[in-house]
Amino acid sequence: MEKKVLIYDTTLRDGTQAEGITVSVEDKLRIAEKLADFGVHYIEGGWPSSNPKDMEFFQEAKKLNLKNTKLTAFGMARRASLKVENDPQIQDLIKAETPAITIFGKSWDLHVTEALKTTLEKNLEMIYDSILYLKKYTDEVIFDAEHFFDGYKANPEYAIKVLKVAEEAGADFLVLCDTNGGTLPNEVENIFKAVKEAGIKSKLGIHAHNDSDTAVWNSIVAVLNGAVQVHGTINGFGERCGNANLCSIIPNLSLKLGYETVTRENIKKLKEVSNFVADIVNMPVPKNMPYVGDSAFAHKGGVHASAVLKTPRSYEHILPEEVGNKRKILVSDLAGKSNIIYKARELGIEIDEKDERIAKIVQEIKRLENEGYHFEAAEASLEILIRKHLEGIKNYFDLDAYRVLIARRYTDKSPISEATVRIKIDNDYEHTASLGNGPVNALDRALKKALINKYPSLAEVELIDYKVRIVNETGGTAAKIRVLIESRDKEKKWGTVGVSDNIIEASWQAVVDSLIYKLIKDGV
Incomplete structure (x- = not known):
């Protein structure tokens, strides 16, 4: 029988702390539904006391069908100066009305004395009181032992004492956190063994950060040494160098080590989930990311x-x-x-x-x-080339001439670009001109204008990305130019390429390929 490992997703909390990521309440709701459909066991929705957006999320999330996934509110142990029932952020956790609550407490004596400015004994009381109190209002309390590995290395006796106090208060899971991300796998193994030898009986978890580029392996080593709950984010998004990447952890545990995480059928959705979250947060998945990157296979x-x-x-x-x-x-x-x-x-x-x-x-x-051509990023140009050799393709039009003018008069706020195109379709000539936001846009518009009466489906084509690369850097301003264009219609996107020592000619080649590809695709 497969051993079960519970997947705890913190994309909506830890993941959104990554530089450059901002999400709305609606974004968080959409991601939560996707994660629940994927089958993670816990979704950490946010910190209700940290901002109004997270509190609104928890209110709206009550309307979602999260299936068997438990939504979790996140917060900290009570403040040293307040009784637990009088601490506003503890009350906010209760108001979120989630089936599980996660709180963190300090397990590194340095943080207790320097960050919290309190005593080691008082810190233990704060953790105990908070867990005991919250257990009255939710099904599960998960305790994140913040900075546990650094804390253990500095003062093992106190770090273990923090876990024992949390266990005595009734925490359902004790999660060992590598908050600074500097712990290595051999240390994770030794410290997990030491925790069990110290008599800790509660279910253990791991929460790893990737500052040493070992978060995935640290998480797996933790599981191999008894952890039954793994925290991480989709695509490893998170503060600084990110969190442990669930897109690697899940297949490593299930496909390589035989653990039950999400179902095998749902693991087939892993790339889809990775891309979905990346699109929502506007943070592309690196092509070379294991398992889910476009270059992984x-x-x-x-x-x-x-x-x-x-x-x-x-x-x-x-x-x-x-x-x-x-x-x-x-x-x-x-x-x-x-x-x-x-x-x-x-x-x-x-x-x-x-x-x-x-x-x-x-x-x-x-x-x-x-x-200087580059076909990896220009699959449409490649298809045209292959079809020319193997099948032949229709001659849709011939170029007679094009001209691009860029002018700026002293009264203009910015330059004006105009393109003129003369082409031959069958035995007829089309001669058109168009203005554009720059010379390439003007050229693209003028060409489509000349073709659209004959080929009306070209009206659907939109140029969505334009990249210029220098092919031979030593050529300076006389260097060859590679232009990569990405286009789309109502159904899909495609890339084309052009190369020349003239940037307009290289652009023309890529634009022409883009339109020809559309016509081939439509069977014109």
Whole structure:
């Protein structure tokens, strides 16, 4: 029988303390529903006393269907100067009306004397009183022993005493916190063993921060040494270097070590949950993040691609589908035939592995990437290139001429950009002009204006991102330019690329590919 580990998500509290993250009440409610659907056991919703937003969240959260997930309010042990029943923040925890309450107390003597400015004995009373009192108003009280590992290293006798007092008061879980994130896995193992040897009988948990880049491993080591509750955040978001990343902890525990966390079926939603939270907080998931990053199962080298197509486990530690991700075979100057075959089949083009056209495509890609093209981030341009070689594509239009003018008169607040485009469609010419917010926008508008009567679906295409890269840095202002454009319609996004020593020409190439891709996609 699998051992069960309870997943305690603190994205809505600790995660939102990350630099650059701001969330609304509505954002928090949406994330809470997603986490509950995913199947985490606890959601720490926030600190009711810290700001009105968190109190409003707890009131609104009562309307949510969080299934079997317990919503948790977070706070601290009573203040030294107040009786527990008179402490406003303790009362706010009760008003949140959550099935579980988490409070933290100091377990490092340095913090007791220097931060709280009280005695070690008084700190124990504060913790005991708070837990005992809160147990009357909620189903579970979880005690976070703040700075436990640093506290244990400084004064092991006192740190253990803090846990024993919390246990005596009736805490349901004792969570050992690496608040500064400086503890290493071997220390976590030794200290967990010492806690059990000291006679602590309560269920233990781990709350790790990532300042030493070991938060995930510290959490796993804690579980291997008896922790049954693991705290963390989606994507590892959190203050300073972040919290333990649940997107790595969950699959490591379940898929590698055989522990029961969320269901195996729900683990297949892991990438979806990761992307959802990232989109809400506007903090992109790093491509190289294990399990859920876009590059986690990406294969670029020809040898790797060839092997993984025959035997996935030759270069993949799990199947990407187990965490809701997918395999990517990248095409670049490192590509071999296997990369092209995989990509062609992905596009629905059946091709014989011995087809001589494959070698020609590989050589063409290598030549273009040597010139500065970059197809990893321009999958639409790559598709156009492959289809040209394998199927041929329709000649939608021919360029006769384009011109871009940028002018600023002394009366203008900013420069005015105008583009003129003359193209040939079949035997007819279209000659249009358009103003834009910059030369590329003007060029994009003018081209679409010329094409839209013939191809009305192009009205849906919107340019949403534009990046410029220098290909050969030593060239200075005469260097080659790579332009990457991201476009979208009502259904999807796609990327295209252009390269030239002229930024307008490079932009033109990328814009043209973007529109051609849309027409191919629509079957025009």
